[in-house]
Amino acid sequence: MARRRLMWAVLSFLVLSVLFWVSSIIISDKKESITRHISTLGQTASRKYVSSQIWKKGEGVFPIRKLGCSPQNNIVFIKTHKTASSTTSGIFDHYAYLNNLTVAVPPDGAPYMDRKELFRRDMVAETRDVGVGWKKEDGFNMLTAHARYHRPEMDAVVHNAKYITILRDPRAQFVSSFVFFNFVDRFERIFKSRGEKYPTVVEGFMKAPRENYQLMSHRQYSQVLWNQQMFDLGLDTAYFSNPDVIEETISRLDSELDFVMITEYYDESLLILKDILCWEMDDILYTQRLVRNSSNELEIDSYTKVAINQWNAADTRLYDYFNKTLWQRIAAYGTKFQDDLNTFRRKLAVTSSKKTGKHSRDTKKIIKRMKDRGILIR
Secondary structure (H helix, E strand, O other), rough: OOOHHHHHHHHHHHHHHOOOOHHHHHHHHHHHHHHHHHHHHHHHHHHHHHHHHHHOOOOOOOOOOOOOOOOOOOEEEEEEOOOOOHHHHHHHHHHHOOOOOOOOOHHHHHEEEEEEEEHHHHHHHOOOOOOOOOEEHHOOOOEEEEEEOOHHHHHOOOOOEEEEEOOOOOHHHHHHHHHHHHHHHHHHHHHHOOOOOOOOHHHHHHHOOOHEEEEEOOOOOOHOOOOOOHHHOOHHHHHOOOOOHHHHHHHHHHHHOOOEEEEEHHHHHHHHHHHOOOOOOOOOOOOOHHHHHHHHHHOOOOHHHHHHHOOHHHHHHHHHHHHHHHHHHHHHHHHOOHHHHHHHHHHOOOOHHHHOOOOOHHHHHHHHHHHHOEOOOO
């Protein structure tokens, strides 16, 4: 009996020893596997971080949203004429309203600071030195009204901002501006007085663009007739025929602007914008604003389109350059881009102005709130 108990004790000891040995090997292997996995993840994250930091504008490698980024609230949006800029400024204004941000606005709620003069800080509505939760020295969160780009003065109003603008194919943008600012009627009368008749007024204008432009150079909004987008971005008309200055200006804009959207690829641009600003998809939803009635479209022949590009050579070069940088950013976004774009467009399909706000209404509500906070002088 005693011998049997001894045998069972020895056997139990051996079994327990084997089990302990096997479990120690499993645990050791598991730890090693976990360590290898963590190490691999760390190396991958490190490579992604390094690759996102080492980039040069214009060469196709752009940083997309980093893990743990914070939403950007300080933004200067440089509005350009007839490029979907009102729709875009509406996105920024709605975001500002929902997040209780301050916005630099023109006096008396005007839609623009100035259409011809470069922006100056004294164009902003008068403020007090101190308001509720705000000091003048802190500046505003956003500037979204029409204002010609002038970096030093804009920096003085919105500190540490992301600078965004939007461009449109000059052939379409020129025609849209020509119609919107009522140059059709003006030139119809001029051509009629000369006994001239053309299939479209734009075609007539393009027969002698410089001479026709001079006829309107003293009129309000005449700047829309020649390289309007470059003009909005700060280049004076005196340099529109100087290729060297145009190239220097584009290079400078490339180094100063954080992102240039393209109207023809609006949804794609917004998706990139979302990641640059570290916003959510709901933040970039939109409904169109100030869209021209399609019945007012002018049919432009191929000859006239070429002539428009030649006349607006600065805008054409500007657009071509930044259209390329958009596609470089899309390529850098990766294979997930199309899936994200499809998701965004599904959300857009069921979006109404109740979700995105109305531009004029949001602006008025922001102004009222800033007055209530004692920021704007009533």
